[in-house]
Amino acid sequence: MKIELKPFSKQLSESELLVIFRFEGGEFYPTLDAAGLAKAPALKQAIAAKDIKGKPGAMSLLYLGEDSPTKRLLVIGVGKREKFRVEGLISAVSAAVWKAEKLGVSELTCYPLPLKDEGEAVKQTALAALLANYRFDRYLPKLAKKPRPSTLRILVGKATSALKTVVEQAAIVAKYQNFSRELINEPVNVMTPLEFASRVSKEAEEIGLQCEVHDEEWIHKKGMKLLWGVAKGSEEPPRLVVLRHNGGGKNAPWLGIVGKGVMFDTGGLSLKNTAGMLSMKADMGGGAATVGALLAAAALSVKKNIIGIVPAVINAIDGRAQNVSDIVQSFDGPSVEIVNTDAEGRLVLADGLSYARELGAETLIDICTLTGASVVALGMKVAALFTDDDNLRDIVLTGKETTAEVFWQLPLFDHYAEALKSTYAETKNSGGRWGGASTAAKFLEKFTDGKPWAHLDIAGKELLDKPWLCYRKGATAFGVRTLLHLIENR
Numbered sequence: 001m002k003i004e005l006k007p008f009s010k011q012l013s014e015s016e017l018l019v020i021f022r023f024e025g026g027e028f029y030p031t032l033d034a035a036g037l038a039k040a041p042a043l044k045q046a047i048a049a050k051d052i053k054g055k056p057g058a059m060s061l062l063y064l065g066e067d068s069p070t071k072r073l074l075v076i077g078v079g080k081r082e083k084f085r086v087e088g089l090i091s092a093v094s095a096a097v098w099k100a101e102k103l104g105v106s107e108l109t110c111y112p113l114p115l116k117d118e119g120e121a122v123k124q125t126a127l128a129a130l131l132a133n134y135r136f137d138r139y140l141p142k143l144a145k146k147p148r149p150s151t152l153r154i155l156v157g158k159a160t161s162a163l164k165t166v167v168e169q170a171a172i173v174a175k176y177q178n179f180s181r182e183l184i185n186e187p188v189n190v191m192t193p194l195e196f197a198s199r200v201s202k203e204a205e206e207i208g209l210q211c212e213v214h215d216e217e218w219i220h221k222k223g224m225k226l227l228w229g230v231a232k233g234s235e236e237p238p239r240l241v242v243l244r245h246n247g248g249g250k251n252a253p254w255l256g257i258v259g260k261g262v263m264f265d266t267g268g269l270s271l272k273n274t275a276g277m278l279s280m281k282a283d284m285g286g287g288a289a290t291v292g293a294l295l296a297a298a299a300l301s302v303k304k305n306i307i308g309i310v311p312a313v314i315n316a317i318d319g320r321a322q323n324v325s326d327i328v329q330s331f332d333g334p335s336v337e338i339v340n341t342d343a344e345g346r347l348v349l350a351d352g353l354s355y356a357r358e359l360g361a362e363t364l365i366d367i368c369t370l371t372g373a374s375v376v377a378l379g380m381k382v383a384a385l386f387t388d389d390d391n392l393r394d395i396v397l398t399g400k401e402t403t404a405e406v407f408w409q410l411p412l413f414d415h416y417a418e419a420l421k422s423t424y425a426e427t428k429n430s431g432g433r434w435g436g437a438s439t440a441a442k443f444l445e446k447f448t449d450g451k452p453w454a455h456l457d458i459a460g461k462e463l464l465d466k467p468w469l470c471y472r473k474g475a476t477a478f479g480v481r482t483l484l485h486l487i488e489n490r
């Protein structure tokens with residue numbers, strides 16, 4: 001979808017679909033006078049009949065008559081003005097894009113809803129529209145596919161070069177977040193570790209982002225036995241994807257981001273049931289978010305040094321699959337007793353975190369669909385943050401005002417580590433059910449060597465079973481925006 005900026009005027013312009021908004025309580029945004037709609041008879045009638053509602057999600061479609069250059073008017077309810085935040089803008093813009101698709105119109109025009117300033121409003125409008133317009137439909141017959149709108153016109157005071165830059169940057173973020181969503185949406189019969197690595201390296205090459213892909217032999221020789229232990233249960237060989245963006249120059253510190261890349265999680269010998277497995281093609285969501293954020297940061301020429309690491313594996317049950325009770329030596333950390341092969345994410349992340357340190361990362365972030373326990377605690381719309389670093393905490397928690405990704409902090413108290421005590425090795429890989437999100441975090445902490453670290457458990461947020469914000473059913477690539485926010489603000 002092309003995004004154009006157009007100066008607004010009181011004169012209605014040539015458009016198939018104009019979108020305006022109404023707050024609960026009656027206020028239109030923009031005012032009908034400013035929008036050139038004060039005299040539109042169809043609108044007057046609808047208002048008099050009390051047909052136009054301001055409740056979030058309410059939509060009224062009006063036809064403005066043969067003489068009007070604007071054919072259709074869509075009024076979208078955006079709720080109470082005092083409660084209005086970025087989520088309200090995202091939902092309203094997405095509703096408009098999806099309505100345009102349903103109507104079969106190729107172009108729509110809208111006003112940016114009020115945020116802290118016009119730049120922020122334009123950025124969020126463009127991003128929401130581009131993310132809403134994404135659809136995973138490559139396996140559907142052509143006939144079943146409605147064409148999607150191809151142009152969004154955003155009406156602004158003045159189409160300055162600063163605003164144009166804002167739109168270009170939003171398009172970059174959306175491009176790579178949608179790229180990540182495609183990686184997640186593809187099922188594992190397509191999205192193997194090899195396919196993941198090859199799509200990522202091709203994309204990285206296009207923008208000159210440094211990308212190294214290590215194969216199973218390298219992983220084995222290097223002694224990443226935790227990663228290897230998970231990988232060997234699948235016929236499909238693993239890959240370790242390493243992305244490096246050196247935008248901060250020689251002396252700037254490196255931020256290391258490690259994303260869980262379990263392309264499919266059967267649970268291994270601790271096998272999941274069918275219902276539990278159904279969403280597990282998205283168990284590489286953290287890895288997809290990591291590559292999306294690095295690609296975007298590189299394309300935006302962010303002046304920071306970042307390493308992105310994705311251990312890409314399938315947790316399956318081939319004849320060589322690891323057993324419950326196996327004891328495995330980590331790459332740089334404790335020996336691990338595998339008491340549950342379904343606690344595989346922390347194993348591949350452990351070696352990934354150690355490798356990030358070896359490559360010189362001074363601050364560590366990991367992002368992963370790690371525990372069902374975090375979904376039980378926080379639900380499908382809030383992700384879990386674990387950190388002892390006040391600066392990282394503040395960046396992640398306050399990010400929601402621009403990222404619309406909400407995190408809530410869960411504890412890292414030392415006593416959670418007691419559940420990980422093993423008789424035969426230095427640690428177990430699972431501390432059981434109680435406090436499962438925190439005991440998983442304590443396991444990962446053992447591989448950070450005291451470096452500043454934040455652990456983002458995004459389980460349940462990567463694959464939706466119904467639309468939410470700007471996402472249709474399917475992959476979100478939740479975390480791309482938070483990681484970018486971290487990269488820019490750390």
Ligand code: BES
Binds near residue numbers: 265283430
């Ligand atoms: N990938 C799952 C976690 C998950 C669950 C993600 C639901 C998204 C939705 C992870 O590998 C896993 O299986 N975790 C186990 C850990 C347990 C065996 C200690 C879990 O949460 O049940």
Ligand code: MN
Binds near residue numbers: 265267341342343345
């Ligand atoms: Mn698992």
Ligand code: ZN
Binds near residue numbers: 370
């Ligand atoms: Zn998993």
